[in-house]
Amino acid sequence: EPEVTQTPSHQVTQMGQEVILRCVPISNHLYFYWYRQILGQKVEFLVSFYNNEISEKSEIFDDQFSVERPDGSNFTLKIRSTKLEDSAMYFCASTIGSVSYNEQFFGPGTRLTVL
């Protein structure tokens, strides 16, 4: 069964450092998303991506964040200068179409720890 994969599973970094979280969405999916979940809190939307551009982003997704689909398979989230409050689980998701009547398939997540 196709699945969304994410690497690394756990990333530890120093405050102010850049991190890149990687995702491989399901191959025939066209819409890609990043969510995060701070420990004990709800899953929060960060950004959606379609046709090689951001289609929607939340207020969390400020200038420190960027996304890219550098090739036909990877979808990355970059945090330029990490802050302590960026520590969270980051989930990548993909859908075959838009969120209307299409379920999102989530990856296992990357646990980011900023020290």
Place this chain on the structure above:
Amino acid sequence: DQQVKQNSPSLSVQEGRISILNCDYTNSMFDYFLWYKKYPAEGPTFLISISSIKDKNEDGRFTVFLNKSAKHLSLHIVPSQPGDSAVYFCAASGPLTGNQFYFGTGTSLTVIP
């Protein structure tokens, strides 16, 4: 602004009994609702969905009920099994609410053997 709310952070149920997880939403433009199940250290996995044209959808032990007038949905698990112990998130989307799902805060279900 929390558009999707799960007011019960946790729920404990005996094995074999019914588990009822509740979710409320505020945005009347939502027309598609999903339940996700999440184990620790894993991503959410899709469980069941319902569109606003229906008021019930059933898949095996899982049934989702939608009450549009009350802006309320619930997930029933019958019979509950210990393997159902997980965090359950409801999520919602709509054609005019942006290309994202809005998630509730989750309910941690514990099924006691």
